[in-house]
Amino acid sequence: MESLNEQYKKVVEEREKLIKQIDDLQKDENVKLYLESISQNNQLIHKQEKLYQKLKTEEYASCNHIWITALHDYDSNYCGCIKCGLDQIVFRPDCHTYYHLLTLDQKIMYDFFESNDRLALRQGIKTKIFCDLDLAKAIYSRIKNSHPNIDDKTAIKYFKVALNDIRHIKVSKERKKNRAKRLSLGPNFKNWKAKDVMK
Ligand SMILES: [Zn+2]
Known part of the structure; x- marks a missing residue:
């Protein structure tokens, strides 16, 4: 059986590889666009919710x-x-x-x-x-x-x-x-x- 120490080292190594991969991916134009789109969409969800709330409130009030x-x-x-x-x-x-x-x-x-x-x-x-x-x-x-x-x-x-x-x-x-x-x-x-x- 692997010692805990070995298991730990393995995970650290795997993560290092992944972090490098993530860094490389973030330089890719398509990935950049993807991340930007997700962020914009989240902002719009928030805006939509606020507007919906205002619309319903107005409907109830009138x-x-x-x-x-x-x-x-x-x-x-x-x-x-x-x-x-x-x-x-x-x-x-x-x-x-x-x-x-x-x-x-x-x-x-x-x-x-x-x-x-x-x-x-x-x-x-x-x-x-x-x-x-x-x-x-x-x-x-x-x-x-x-x-x-x-x-x-x-x-x-x-x-x-x-x-x-x-x-x-x-x-x-x-x-x-x-x-x-x-x-x-x-x-x-x-x-x-x-x-x-x-x-
Ligand atoms: Zn009513």
Whole structure:
């Protein structure tokens, strides 16, 4: 068996060779270009993220929200806006503790709520509708597509009718799958009923 000393020496030698190789490669024009491109791309990722954050923040700030209850958890209701997607779910106690684990979108929402004292929750219209937020957003966006100039009150009326049809008209499993697909919810979407958001 090689002694530890020999093993160590071998690694040092191998690294010396590699360091020389890396030095030589860095002089190559293509490698230079490659490294520069990586660095530029990283800078742009950062810039893109910052701009995305600003865009979403502006969207949330300018939305006259329509709130539904997207989750009823123990004694708390967590509301979400069917228009801009602002979702109070980021205030669930576990999200609060694990801020670093939130997605970029969730972090933007959390920061938005915090930066204006959660004032957003008092703006717009509060409905008594219990609904999965993805489903609600999909229904609203279809209504908005067919009626681009619709006012909020009429949109809520149409929304309730559409949701009622979805919940009370019996359809086969296959048609449910197709409906989920049409609403871009993924074929395995299951949260059609009000009780699905009550945990
Ligand atoms: Zn909104």
